Amino acid sequence: MPDEEQQTSLQAFFRPNISPDDIEQVHRLRRAQPLLTAFTALFYGGSDAVLVRLLVLQELASDAAAPALTRADINTRLGYLEPESLETVLYRLRSHQLLSWDAPQGVYRITPLARNVLAAIDSLMALAQDEDEGDIGFLLSQVAGSQAVGGVTVEQLQHLLGRLVDLTEEFRDAIASGSEFRLRKAQEKWNTACDWVEKGSEVLHAITNDPNADTATHRAAQAIGRAQSALLNMQGMFSRALNQIERQRVHLGQSGLSTTDIKTWLMQHEDLAGLARDAIALPVTPMFITPSEMIDVAEAELFADKNTAPVAELPAGEDASVMESKTSVTPVELDAWLNRLSSFAASIDASTRVHDTLLPANFAVASYRASLLPLLGDESEAALQGGTAAMARLPLAFEPQDGMIKLKDPHVAAISNASLTPLTETPPDTKHD
Numbered sequence: 183m184p185d186e187e188q189q190t191s192l193q194a195f196f197r198p199n200i201s202p203d204d205i206e207q208v209h210r211l212r213r214a215q216p217l218l219t220a221f222t223a224l225f226y227g228g229s230d231a232v233l234v235r236l237l238v239l240q241e242l243a244s245d246a247a248a249p250a251l252t253r254a255d256i257n258t259r260l261g262y263l264e265p266e267s268l269e270t271v272l273y274r275l276r277s278h279q280l281l282s283w284d285a286p287q288g289v290y291r292i293t294p295l296a297r298n299v300l301a302a303i304d305s306l307m308a309l310a311q312d313e314d315e316g317d318i319g320f321l322l323s324q325v326a327g328s329q330a331v332g333g334v335t336v337e338q339l340q341h342l343l344g345r346l347v348d349l350t351e352e353f354r355d356a357i358a359s360g361s362e363f364r365l366r367k368a369q370e371k372w373n374t375a376c377d378w379v380e381k382g383s384e385v386l387h388a389i390t391n392d393p394n395a396d397t398a399t400h401r402a403a404q405a406i407g408r409a410q411s412a413l414l415n416m417q418g419m420f421s422r423a424l425n426q427i428e429r430q431r432v433h434l435g436q437s438g439l440s441t442t443d444i445k446t447w448l449m450q451h452e453d454l455a456g457l458a459r460d461a462i463a464l465p466v467t468p469m470f471i472t473p474s475e476m477i478d479v480a481e482a483e484l485f486a487d488k489n490t491a492p493v494a495e496l497p498a499g500e501d502a503s504v505m506e507s508k509t510s511v512t513p514v515e516l517d518a519w520l521n522r523l524s525s526f527a528a529s530i531d532a533s534t535r536v537h538d539t540l541l542p543a544n545f546a547v548a549s550y551r552a553s554l555l556p557l558l559g560d561e562s563e564a565a566l567q568g569g570t571a572a573m574a575r576l577p578l579a580f581e582p583q584d585g586m587i588k589l590k591d592p593h594v595a596a597i598s599n600a601s602l603t604p605l606t607e608t609p610p611d612t613k614h615d
C-alpha cells in the first residue's frame with residue numbers, strides 16, 4: 183500500500199480538516215511526479231554525490247551518435263571513477279527511469295526524461311554564468327521557448343513578472359541609499375536588464391496578439407509590459423541621483439582627487455593594513471581614557487569657556503534693503519506647461535500622440551516640455567513638493583515607443599514616437615478583486 187502511505191504522509195503536513203486533493207496545485211504537482219522523482223534521484227544527498235550523478239549522466243548522454251552503450255563502453259568513458267561508485271550511480275539512475283537497461287541486447291539507453299532534465303539544467307547553467315544576467319535571462323528564455331511551441335503558461339509569465347518587480351525594487355533601494363558605488367553597480371545591472379527587456383518585447387507582443395491565449399495569459403503579459411515600462415523609466419532616477427552625488431563630491435585641495443577616487447583605490451587592495459608597512463617609523467601607542475575622566479575634562483573646559491567669554495551685545499537694528507526680484511522664465515514656462523497638461527488630462531478619454539500636446543511651440547520650449555514628460559507617474563518625484571511634483575501626480579501615463587514621427591512644423595521636423603494615456607481610478611468596490 184505505497185499510495186496509502188504516501189497519502190498519509192502528505193496529509194500530515196496539512197490541517198486535519200483540509201484534504202490535499204482539494205488543492206489545485208497539489209494535483210498539478212502529482213501529475214508531474216515522474217519528473218519530480220527524476221530530480222529527486224539526481225539531487226538527493228550531499229553535494230559531492232549530486233555532482234557525480236550529473237557527471238555520469240552528462241557523460242553518457244554526450245555522444246548523440248551512440249544511443250546505446252554497453253557496460254564496456256561505460257567503463258571506458260568513466261574509467262576515472264571507482265567501479266563500486268560507478269555501479270551505485272548506475273543503479274540509482276536505472277531505478278528512477280533516467281537510464282534504461284535493454285536486456286535482450288545487453289545495452290544501456292538514455293531515456294527521454296533524462297534528456298529533458300539535462301537540457302533544463304544545461305540551459306540554466308549556461309545563462310547563470312553571470313548572476314546579473316542569468317536570473318532574468320533564463321526566465322525570459324523559458325517564456326520565449328514556450329511561446330515558440332505554443333505552450334506558454336501563466337505560471338511562467340508570473341515568474342518573469344515577479345523577477346521584474348524584484349529588480350525594480352532593488353534599483354529603487356540602491357537609488358535611495360545614496361551610495362555612489364552601490365548606485366553605479368545597480369546601474370550596470372539595470373543596463374543588462376534593459377537589454378533582456380528589449381529582447382523580450384517581441385515575445386510579449388506575440389503573446390498579447392495571440393487570439394488563442396486565454397484571459398489570464400493576456401493579463402499577465404500586460405502586467406509584464408507595465409513592469410518593463412517602469413524599469414525602463416528609471417533612467418531619469420539614476421541620472422538625478424548621480425548628479426546629486428556629483429554636486430556633493432569632496433575634492434582634496436588642488437590635486438584633482440576626490441573621496442571617490444581614494445575609496446576606489448583602497449577597494450582595489452586586499453591588505454589595507456599592508457599599506458602602512460614601512461610608512462610609520464615608530465609604532466602608534468594607543469592611549470585609553472575612562473568615561474569618568476572624559477566627563478571631568480569636558481566639564482572643566484565648559485566652565486572655563488563660559489567664564490572667559492566676553493559679553494556680547496546685540497547690534498543695533500538696520501532697515502533691510504529693498505531689492506527688485508527678477509522672475510525666472512523657467513518657472514513661468516513650467517506653470518504654463520502644468521496648466522496645459524492638467525486641462526488636457528481632464529478633457530481626453532483615450533491615448534493621443536505626444537506631439538499633439540507639445541506643439542505648437544518653438545524648438546526650445548518643445549524640448550523643455552518633452553524633457554519633463556518622464557516625470558509623469560514617478561513615485562519618488564510625486565512625494566516631493568513643487569511644480570515637477572504636481573506634474574508627477576497628474577493622471578497621465580507617458581508611453582514611449584520605438585521610431586520617429588515626421589512632422590510638418592516650422593520648428594520641429596521630427597519627434598520620438600510616444601503617447602499620453604489618461605489614468606482612470608479603479609472603483610473602491612473592485613480594488614480587491
